[in-house]
Every structure is written in C-alpha cells, then in structure tokens.
Amino acid sequence: MISVVIIGNGNVGTHLYNAFLNVDTIAVTQINSRKLENIPQADITIIAVSDDVIAEISSKIKNSFVVHTSGSVSMSDLKNKTNKGVFYMLQTFSKDKKINFPEVPFCLEAEKESDYQLLEKLAKSLGNNIYPINSEQRKAIHVAAVFVNNFTNNMYKIGNDICNKNNVPFEILQPLIQETAVKIKTLSPEEAQTGPAIRKDKKTIKNHLDLLNKEQQKIYKIITKSIQNGN
Amino acid sequence: MISVVIIGNGNVGTHLYNAFLNVDTIAVTQINSRKLENIPQADITIIAVSDDVIAEISSKIKNSFVVHTSGSVSMSDLKNKTNKGVFYMLQTFSKDKKINFPEVPFCLEAEKESDYQLLEKLAKSLGNNIYPINSEQRKAIHVAAVFVNNFTNNMYKIGNDICNKNNVPFEILQPLIQETAVKIKTLSPEEAQTGPAIRKDKKTIKNHLDLLNKEQQKIYKIITKSIQNGN
Structure with missing residues (x-):
C-alpha cells in the first residue's frame, strides 16, 4: 500500500x-x-x-x-x-x-x-x-508541447477564420485535420511535410498571401520560411 | 451509367x-x-x-x-x-x-x-x-488547408527538433498531438485554446523563449501574439 x-x-x-x-x-x-x-x-x-x-x-x-x-x-x-x-x-x-x-x-x-x-x-x-x-528535459518538453498543442490549435483557429470569412463550414477541414495528426504516428514530420512551401511553389504562395489579412500574412511567411529552411 | x-x-x-x-x-x-x-x-x-x-x-x-x-x-x-x-x-x-x-x-x-x-x-x-x-471559396479553403495541415505539421517538426536536442523521444508528444486534433471535433478553436499565451503568463513565455533558437523564437512570438490578439 x-x-x-x-x-x-x-x-x-x-x-x-x-x-x-x-x-x-x-x-x-x-x-x-x-x-x-x-x-x-x-x-x-x-x-x-x-x-x-x-x-x-x-x-x-x-x-x-x-x-x-x-x-x-x-x-x-x-x-x-x-x-x-x-x-x-x-x-x-x-x-x-x-x-x-x-x-x-x-x-x-x-x-x-x-x-x-x-x-x-x-x-x-x-x-x-x-x-x-530531468528538470531541463521537462522544460524542453513543456515548450515542445506549446508548439504541438497551443500553436497547432492557433493554426486551426486561423483555418476557421478563413472559412468563416468565405462562408465555408469549418467541418470541411475536419478530415484533413484528423489525417494530419494520424499521419504523424507513422511518418516523421519531415517525411509528412507537403504543400507549396516545401515544393517552393512561389506562384501558389503569392496567391495565398493575396487572400490573407496582414497578421495572417506574417504567420504564413514565417512558417513557410521555417518549412523551407528545415528549422 | x-x-x-x-x-x-x-x-x-x-x-x-x-x-x-x-x-x-x-x-x-x-x-x-x-x-x-x-x-x-x-x-x-x-x-x-x-x-x-x-x-x-x-x-x-x-x-x-x-x-x-x-x-x-x-x-x-x-x-x-x-x-x-x-x-x-x-x-x-x-x-x-x-x-x-x-x-x-x-x-x-x-x-x-x-x-x-x-x-x-x-x-x-x-x-x-x-x-x-465556388472558385473563390475553393481558393480560401486551399489556404485554410495549408494552415491546418502544412503549418500544423511544421509545429510537429519544431516539437520534434526540441525533443531531439534534449534527448527526449518524440513519441512522448503523441498523445497530446492526437488529443489536440480530437478536441477540435467538439470544441471551437477559441474554446480549445489553452497555454501561456492565452493566459498571458509572461513569466512562462520568457522562460520558453530562453530555451529556443532564433528561428523558433520568431515563430513563438508571432503565434503567441496571434493567440493573444484573437486573430
């Protein structure tokens, strides 16, 4: 006992x-x-x-x-x-x-x-x-958790905002959200990365930026750069 | 037929x-x-x-x-x-x-x-x-998909990098990653948001920034701001 x-x-x-x-x-x-x-x-x-x-x-x-x-x-x-x-x-x-x-x-x-x-x-x-x-590792895990939980949820939030603005139901993104999380059970994040950033598809990236507000543009640019730099 | x-x-x-x-x-x-x-x-x-x-x-x-x-x-x-x-x-x-x-x-x-x-x-x-x-809505959905899929995967990537740097297995984050995605089936992204950014917990945010490299810091700051501004 x-x-x-x-x-x-x-x-x-x-x-x-x-x-x-x-x-x-x-x-x-x-x-x-x-x-x-x-x-x-x-x-x-x-x-x-x-x-x-x-x-x-x-x-x-x-x-x-x-x-x-x-x-x-x-x-x-x-x-x-x-x-x-x-x-x-x-x-x-x-x-x-x-x-x-x-x-x-x-x-x-x-x-x-x-x-x-x-x-x-x-x-x-x-x-x-x-x-x-140990305490140092735990602090690192806590920061990593902020990225994969809090910050991922903010990505969902922005997706939701874009849907609302264009009269599209957010539910349309649900299968993709679930698939994105499930994929990471078997693939590393590097292997799982797709999209215009990793393809360096400048034309699509430009078209996307034109559809976003200023705050969303800042986030789009900085994460696109992160994906392209691999860091 | x-x-x-x-x-x-x-x-x-x-x-x-x-x-x-x-x-x-x-x-x-x-x-x-x-x-x-x-x-x-x-x-x-x-x-x-x-x-x-x-x-x-x-x-x-x-x-x-x-x-x-x-x-x-x-x-x-x-x-x-x-x-x-x-x-x-x-x-x-x-x-x-x-x-x-x-x-x-x-x-x-x-x-x-x-x-x-x-x-x-x-x-x-x-x-x-x-x-x-319609074509306009579809383009918006495509951008939203980049946020919830490509950019979310980059959040996993950064979580993975932080784990690697600190000799912590990435699998430790898996339950949280899956829970984050499942939660969004029943809660809106606003309702699901947790963490130091939304709590405006300046001390934890400062501690987290101290643990990150420059690129990670930029992303941490801009998404923290996005969460706090609700945009």
Whole structure:
C-alpha cells in the first residue's frame, strides 16, 4: 500500500485523486491548498497547484517526500527540507473531460533512486507510458508541447477564420485535420511535410498571401520560411 | 451509367481511377496527359494534372464537359470551349496510402446546373460529404488547408527538433498531438485554446523563449501574439 496526499483542488489534483481512489494499492487523501495546517503523513505528497505558489506551499510541508506536477518548474524550486521529486503528466486536463490515464505519458524525477522507484510504482498504478525526465528535459518538453498543442490549435483557429470569412463550414477541414495528426504516428514530420512551401511553389504562395489579412500574412511567411529552411 | 475519362497518371488521377473501377454505375478510362491524341468521348472528363498545365491541356480537349481537380485554380482557367466544372477533393493524396473516400469532402462547381447535378452524382458514388463550392471559396479553403495541415505539421517538426536536442523521444508528444486534433471535433478553436499565451503568463513565455533558437523564437512570438490578439 502506498499512501498519497494530494494538495490542491484544481483539475490535475482532482483528476488524480479520483483516479487513485480506484486503485486498491493506493490510499489517497486530497487537501485544499489553503488548509495546510493538518496534512497527514504520507509516502508521497503531491503538490498540484499553480506554478507560482509551488515554492511557498512546499516550504510549509514537513512530509518525507514531496513532488510537484508542473511541466515548467524545476525540482529544485520545491522548498521543503525533505526529499524532492516531480510527477508530471503530459496531457491537457479539462474539468469535465475524462482523462485516459493508460495513454498519458508520466515524466518522473526524484533526487533519490528509491524515491524514483516509488514514483514509478505510483505511475504504473495508472498508466503505461513512464519516462525518467530531468528538470531541463521537462522544460524542453513543456515548450515542445506549446508548439504541438497551443500553436497547432492557433493554426486551426486561423483555418476557421478563413472559412468563416468565405462562408465555408469549418467541418470541411475536419478530415484533413484528423489525417494530419494520424499521419504523424507513422511518418516523421519531415517525411509528412507537403504543400507549396516545401515544393517552393512561389506562384501558389503569392496567391495565398493575396487572400490573407496582414497578421495572417506574417504567420504564413514565417512558417513557410521555417518549412523551407528545415528549422 | 456515367462515362468518365481521367487525364493524368499522378496520385489524384490514379486513386480516382481505382476508386471508380469499383463502382458499377461508372465506366472509367485513364489517359496519360502526354497522349491526348485519342481521348474517348465521355460524360465527364477529369483533368488531374499539375496546376500549371491545366490551362494548356484543357485547351486541347473537345469533350462536352471538362473539370479539373485543383484547389487553387479557378474554373475559368480551364480553356476548353465546351462546358466547365471543378471536382476538388480536400485530402492529401500519397502514392501508397489508401484514401478513405467516404470521409473525403468533395468540393464541386459547374457552370451549368445540370452539369453540377452530374458531378454530384459522380461524387456520391464515392463519398458522403459533398459541398457546392465556388472558385473563390475553393481558393480560401486551399489556404485554410495549408494552415491546418502544412503549418500544423511544421509545429510537429519544431516539437520534434526540441525533443531531439534534449534527448527526449518524440513519441512522448503523441498523445497530446492526437488529443489536440480530437478536441477540435467538439470544441471551437477559441474554446480549445489553452497555454501561456492565452493566459498571458509572461513569466512562462520568457522562460520558453530562453530555451529556443532564433528561428523558433520568431515563430513563438508571432503565434503567441496571434493567440493573444484573437486573430
């Protein structure tokens, strides 16, 4: 049996709490981050709060092993005086959306090898994709995630705007959007790249620019250049 | 029975030819675009060649109803003296990849209403998603497709580069990539947007920029601005 305390009532904390409740070998307690007076002892204490209060909250915790769940905060930013680690799940957590934990990549880090093994045991109780990731790597993953998630979604947004402006239903782009994502399961991004930029089709590129507003033109030009330069 | 001649041996022409072969109500012939001397008569003649030779090839065709398959060429760029139309399928066609025609959006256009109805009948023999789309709308769709497909793939490329540089396997981003695409089936891009840009989280944005090379920084900044401005 592993005892776990989760501090924080946000999306990550609540999804994790509910998931651990279903695991026989985990005893889990959830604590509001504003009520830190009575934290029970536990094998693993998970701080699932906003990045900017992780240091402060961790400084008030005396439990033996404390981890946070953030992609962009170093392990050393934890200010507890006991052992430290990180339990980062690379997935978007929305309030009402069920998390498919078996598919979630767990990025784990700990100061002590025995703590790492404990975190790994905990992660294995929920998922299958477990990676040892240090703080520097995790920050890089967090930036990469911004590109493939946040920025990709902005590409969808611009596609949607262009459709709206021309009275075309956005749904017409759906099969292409899904195909683009599925393709990357078997091809590298280099292999999967198609279109006027990689073909250096100047005429089509010019025609496209004529159809865009100034902001869209800037983005079109800079990404076209990125595709052509291979960087 | 609808008789169809396909001119062109490229990916689009060959996939279409093979698909029509399986339809009882279609009689299809495929012709090499360099051998235009003996084109049989047909109800619909489909020119499936590179954009820049559509005008020239169409000028040599005397069949009654001629369409092209391009997203970025106007119907009026066809130079046959008979009836004109467009049969554009919004999907990426690769040589070795099977096309799931029932999901492909067919964007149809014709000068004459009776020709449109004939094209619609032809499209319905393969697919379910059929849209009347004029030349202006089609060009807009083609640009939108560049954003959601080509440019999204470049976001994957940059994510991959960041992973490689930090010895992290790209597969770690796969669940997030797939989730990002699936999410857009039920949420609008505005609703689906998350991350430091939309939260105006300046500290995280600064940290991210510090981890990127100059080209990546330019793209990060311009897309962050686009997300924040909502354009």
